[in-house]
Amino acid sequence: MHRLRQLLFPATLVLASCAGIGIADEQQDFIASMAAEHGFDAAELERLLGEAKRVQVILDAIAKPAEGLPWWKYRRIFLTPERAAGGAEYWQRNAATLARAEAEYGVAPEIIVAIIGVETFYGRHTGKYPVLDALYTLGFHYPKRASFFRKELGEFLLLAREEALDPRGPMGSYAGAMGRPQFIPSSFRAYAVDFDGDGKRDIWGNDADVIGSVANYFARHGWRHGAPVAVPVTGGSGDHAELVAAGMKPSLTVGQLTAAGLRLDTQLPADAATSLVELEQPEQREYWAGLDNFYVITRYNRSNLYAMAVYQLSREILALRSTQETAGEPLPHAGKPPRS
Numbered sequence: 001m002h003r004l005r006q007l008l009f010p011a012t013l014v015l016a017s018c019a020g021i022g023i024a025d026e027q028q029d030f031i032a033s034m035a036a037e038h039g040f041d042a043a044e045l046e047r048l049l050g051e052a053k054r055v056q057v058i059l060d061a062i063a064k065p066a067e068g069l070p071w072w073k074y075r076r077i078f079l080t081p082e083r084a085a086g087g088a089e090y091w092q093r094n095a096a097t098l099a100r101a102e103a104e105y106g107v108a109p110e111i112i113v114a115i116i117g118v119e120t121f122y123g124r125h126t127g128k129y130p131v132l133d134a135l136y137t138l139g140f141h142y143p144k145r146a147s148f149f150r151k152e153l154g155e156f157l158l159l160a161r162e163e164a165l166d167p168r169g170p171m172g173s174y175a176g177a178m179g180r181p182q183f184i185p186s187s188f189r190a191y192a193v194d195f196d197g198d199g200k201r202d203i204w205g206n207d208a209d210v211i212g213s214v215a216n217y218f219a220r221h222g223w224r225h226g227a228p229v230a231v232p233v234t235g236g237s238g239d240h241a242e243l244v245a246a247g248m249k250p251s252l253t254v255g256q257l258t259a260a261g262l263r264l265d266t267q268l269p270a271d272a273a274t275s276l277v278e279l280e281q282p283e284q285r286e287y288w289a290g291l292d293n294f295y296v297i298t299r300y301n302r303s304n305l306y307a308m309a310v311y312q313l314s315r316e317i318l319a320l321r322s323t324q325e326t327a328g329e330p331l332p333h334a335g336k337p338p339r340s
Contacts, residue, residue: 026140034154048167052136058129059142061174067303071279071286078118078309079316087113087317088324090122097195097211105215106225112214114314115300119182126179126204127172131156134176152176155185163201170204179203180210191217221299222292229293229311230277232265233257236287243276248298250274250291257289264289277304
């Protein structure tokens with residue numbers, strides 16, 4: 001990637017420059033803010049935003065996220081034999097790095113691998129949109145969440161300066177998520193790590209940095225090593241809607257669930273914190289107790305569907321790898337290796 005020129009002009013010159021910029025007020029305010037707070041050159045930012053494109057397909061995509069699907073449709077996107085086999089292969093290729101990440105951060109290898117599997121199929125599908133275009137489009141042409149994406153655009157520009165990247169270069173998702181773990185810019189700046197010590201935080205092509213960064217993200221959000229993630233619940237019905245409505249964060253107790261007539265497939269302390277997760281199947285509802293580690297997965301993507309897909313894929317990957325290791329069998333072929 002190309003090196004980004006340093007964008008350092010005095011704020012007084014910046015504000016004067018902004019006064020003559022013939023762009024929308026929102027962009028003018030954004031440029032002035034980046035200049036005054038972070039020392040960016042207003043003229044350079046004007047040129048950069050002038051090159052950014054409003055991409056209609058990005059606006060169309062964010063209006064119909066996969067998390068809007070019922071569970072039984074969402075599940076079949078990610079819980080496939082190919083994705084499980086790909087996870088076992090990825091684990092084998094990176095076994096030493098995953099073991100070191102578990103030792104340093106306390107995050108199980110199958111969870112790290114499953115995150116990368118759900119996000120990008122182990123690096124095969126990392127996004128086809130320039131991150132600059134995605135964040136520009138959503139920051140200035142998607143009023144519903146404009147402030148969030150404008151903030152991420154600012155984080156991206158800071159990231160590019162810090163990592164010596166040309167902001168025109170990185171590619172990502174329609175929402176501006178980047179690399180194999182699909183970090184948004186603020187997450188990159190806060191949680192990405194140089195896990196192999198080469199002086200770079202490369203989440204695009206370096207699996208050591210990808211694995212370390214995902215592990216660090218989970219550790220920083222409170223992952224508890226060896227603790228359960230989610231437990232199936234029987235006896236659930238529409239009568240338990242109030243418990244479901246309590247939300248993703250574990251604000252209930254196991255005792256409250258059992259008092260409401262629900263039965264957990266695994267015995268847990270009555271005072272253990274939990275949520276009640278309801279998943280839609282074609283002809284019925286499925287219920288789970290979402291524990292603290294389940295909630296941590298939702299911090300990566302704020303969706304119970306996402307967290308359950310990661311958890312269930314992790315179990316399939318772990319089972320497949322354990323069976324193959326016990327039998328001494330070669331891992332099944334899951335297609336072409338990820339692009340570097």
